[in-house]
Amino acid sequence: xxxxxxxxxxxxxxxxxxxxLVRSYQHRAVRAAYLITRNREHAEDIVQAAFIRAFERxxxxxxxxxxxxxxxxxxxxxxVKATNxxxxxxxxxxxxxxxxxxxxxxxxxPGPDELFEGIETREExxxxxxxxxxxxxxxxxxxYYLGLTDSxxxxxxxxxxxxxxxxxxxxxxxxxxxxxxxxxxxxxxxLKERSKR
Amino acid sequence: xxxxxxxxxxxxxxxxxxxxxxxxxxxxxxxxxxxxxxxxARVRSNHWHHATRPSATREPNLSMASAPIDRFxxxxxxxxxxxxxxxFAFGSAVTAFVVxxxxxxxxxxxxxxxxxxxxVQSRSVGSIDQSLYVVTSVGVSMIDPDRKRRVFSVDxxxxxxxxxxPDGTRLYVAGVGDHGRLAALDAASGTELWxxxxxxxxxxxxxxxxxxxxxxxxxxxLYVLSARDDPNSxxxxxxxxxxxxLDSRTGLIAGESAPVFRSTSEACxxxxxxxxxxxxxxxxxxxxxxxxxxxxxxxxxxDRSITVQGRRIIGSVLSPSGETLYVVSDRSTGLWMSMIDTxxxxxxxxxxxxxxxxxxxxxxxxxxxxxxxxxxxxxSSPQAxxxxxxxxxxxxxxxxxxxxxxxxxxxxxxxxxxxRLEQSLYYASRSLGSAHDSGxxxxxxxxxxxxxxxxxxxxxxxxxxxxxxxxx
Numbered sequence: 001x002x003x004x005x006x007x008x009x010x011x012x013x014x015x016x017x018x019x020x021l022v023r024s025y026q027h028r029a030v031r032a033a034y035l036i037t038r039n040r041e042h043a044e045d046i047v048q049a050a051f052i053r054a055f056e057r058x059x060x061x062x063x064x065x066x067x068x069x070x071x072x073x074x075x076x077x078x079x080v081k082a083t084n085x086x087x088x089x090x091x092x093x094x095x096x097x098x099x100x101x102x103x104x105x106x107x108x109x110p111g112p113d114e115l116f117e118g119i120e121t122r123e124e125x126x127x128x129x130x131x132x133x134x135x136x137x138x139x140x141x142x143x144y145y146l147g148l149t150d151s152x153x154x155x156x157x158x159x160x161x162x163x164x165x166x167x168x169x170x171x172x173x174x175x176x177x178x179x180x181x182x183x184x185x186x187x188x189x190x191l192k193e194r195s196k197r
Numbered sequence: 198x199x200x201x202x203x204x205x206x207x208x209x210x211x212x213x214x215x216x217x218x219x220x221x222x223x224x225x226x227x228x229x230x231x232x233x234x235x236x237x238a239r240v241r242s243n244h245w246h247h248a249t250r251p252s253a254t255r256e257p258n259l260s261m262a263s264a265p266i267d268r269f270x271x272x273x274x275x276x277x278x279x280x281x282x283x284x285f286a287f288g289s290a291v292t293a294f295v296v297x298x299x300x301x302x303x304x305x306x307x308x309x310x311x312x313x314x315x316x317v318q319s320r321s322v323g324s325i326d327q328s329l330y331v332v333t334s335v336g337v338s339m340i341d342p343d344r345k346r347r348v349f350s351v352d353x354x355x356x357x358x359x360x361x362x363p364d365g366t367r368l369y370v371a372g373v374g375d376h377g378r379l380a381a382l383d384a385a386s387g388t389e390l391w392x393x394x395x396x397x398x399x400x401x402x403x404x405x406x407x408x409x410x411x412x413x414x415x416x417x418x419l420y421v422l423s424a425r426d427d428p429n430s431x432x433x434x435x436x437x438x439x440x441x442x443l444d445s446r447t448g449l450i451a452g453e454s455a456p457v458f459r460s461t462s463e464a465c466x467x468x469x470x471x472x473x474x475x476x477x478x479x480x481x482x483x484x485x486x487x488x489x490x491x492x493x494x495x496x497x498x499x500d501r502s503i504t505v506q507g508r509r510i511i512g513s514v515l516s517p518s519g520e521t522l523y524v525v526s527d528r529s530t531g532l533w534m535s536m537i538d539t540x541x542x543x544x545x546x547x548x549x550x551x552x553x554x555x556x557x558x559x560x561x562x563x564x565x566x567x568x569x570x571x572x573x574x575x576x577s578s579p580q581a582x583x584x585x586x587x588x589x590x591x592x593x594x595x596x597x598x599x600x601x602x603x604x605x606x607x608x609x610x611x612x613x614x615x616x617r618l619e620q621s622l623y624y625a626s627r628s629l630g631s632a633h634d635s636g637x638x639x640x641x642x643x644x645x646x647x648x649x650x651x652x653x654x655x656x657x658x659x660x661x662x663x664x665x666x667x668x669x
Binding site for chain 1: 204206207208211214215216218219226229230233234236584
């Protein structure tokens with residue numbers, strides 16, 4: 001069953017039409033939501049709810065528009081909202097954060113990325129990403145994980161293209177600055193950023 | 198820190214982290230199915246509830262004042278669960294348990310570590326002499342389309358354009374490395390021949406590299422459209438654009454024009470084309486449907502420009518001789534083709550190619566210059582996410598439509614190119630992944646005689662356009 005057939009089935013109220021779409025998009029959607037929320041359970045909840053909503057609101061999908069971008073737009077928006085809500089209730093237990101980060105940095109498991117750069121650099125980059133403001137993090141995920149173009153990103157976050165580009169530009173600049181800092185600075189900065197939240 | 202581009206690192210890092218956190222054996226379908234079934238059961242139950250709700254006509258003696266709660270009391274036969282309802286309730290309990298168990302398993306199971314790639318999309322595709330060049334937002338890869346394997350890759354995270362020399366021995370790539378340099382590569386090995394800085398942009402990071410490239414018919418000169426921050430504008434994307442002429446062998450700058458136009462980076466979407474006599478450079482602004490001309494003898498912009506029919510230009514292609522520039526544009530009522538004589542700098546012929554409301558999305562000219570392929574996207578499709586689902590092929594001599602083919606998977610962006618034997622068309626399409634496929638951009642080969650499609654490779658980056666064609 002291809003995507004068009006699946007959507008036609010859904011339009012007729014057939015739940016089975018949703019299955020191929022779930023199987024096609026679930027990994028990408030949960031991973032994108034995870035990268036924004038940094039919480040897998042939340043990410044799965046968001047994506048499940050988005051699929052159910054997509055089933056119920058399939059009438060809003062224009063006939064010739066692909067399901068994927070329409071669906072991912074909904075997932076990303078929900079993930080952003082969940083992240084904004086979550087920040088109000090995030091734990092301020094700096095000790096736990098420190099332990100988690102220390103564990104992360106101490107992880108000796110070699111990864112395939114070692115072929116092109118060191119583990120420390122990769123983890124510093126991950127921490128630096130985590131320390132970015134929410135909209136910039138979202139921009140980075142949309143561009144470098146989902147691979148959206150500027151126009152698509154603008155559509156997803158409902159902002160002008162110029163704003164999206166500026167967020168990416170600022171994020172790049174900040175990441176460059178952070179990665180150019182002396183070793184260890186990134187970890188301290190990330191801890192401070194986390195404890196501020 | 199090693200000299201790897203930030204974009205490459207980010208794409209890989211995000212892909213790895215996401216795959217570690219969310220393994221590929223994730224299966225949300227049972228829970229979603231169950232949730233939908235339960236919702237439906239609730240809806241059915243509510244419908245039934247409302248249908249059997251006692252109405253004033255059925256129970257005329259019901260007193261609102263004395264028993265407001267009883268107003269909605271169901272008949273005794275309804276309130277007592279029947280055997281079927283009891284079975285249904287038992288089934289729901291079992292289902293709930295299964296869902297709970299599934300959630301528990303999903304939460305505690307360890308990641309299986311299967312590498313499924315990051316699935317970012319490709320930017321452009323081009324090929325020549327049994328090789329396929331894929332220019333992406335993270336770099337340039339040379340693919341062997343027959344063996345379906347990558348031969349080499351070069352980091353070019355800011356590349357808006359790349360071109361092959363007319364003899365196919367060199368590949369020129371804009372936006373190489375973290376600083377958006379212009380580089381010449383040996384097209385067979387990927388060895389860098391030279392690299393140069395041809396941009397002065399500072400404020401607007403994404404405009405640091407060249408905006409468009411063109412090469413003279415003899416391959417001697419490279420024309421580069423670059424941008425400089427516009428000092429008179431507060432818009433960070435505003436820029437002054439000008440042309441530099443480079444010696445294609447050495448990368449040395451041979452000449453530079455005054456600014457040829459002022460624009461924000463997204464207002465024009467430029468393409469560069471050269472005339473056969475190397476006298477004129479055509480700057481095609483796709484978004485504004487205006488073609489500016491630069492006189493290469495004086496390196497100055499001409500006072501007049503060419504405006505073609507329609508809202509925007511889908512694309513432009515030069516005839517093999519370079520004497521004719523074909524420009525296809527979109528109108529609200531169909532497609533319009535304008536033929537520009539590159540020597541006299543005027544439109545010599547205009548043809549209405551179609552009269553339906555579907556839009557064109559990509560353009561390719563066969564190597565012999567006899568056939569023009571146009572990828573079509575539905576009129577209702579948003580421009581940002583336009584999928585090309587149909588291909589129309591026109592015979593240049595008569596401008597007659599000679600074939601119409603379905604494109605599946607749908608092509609994305611301006612990624613269309615004829616194969617050298619002109620039977621095949623290569624294109625890139627976006628795939629968001631499935632249970633057996635992590636997504637990414639597929640480069641596919643469409644056999645125009647049979648309509649069959651074959652996947653050549655999966656690449657990373659944003660699709661913009663196609664450069665040239667490979668053999669079958």
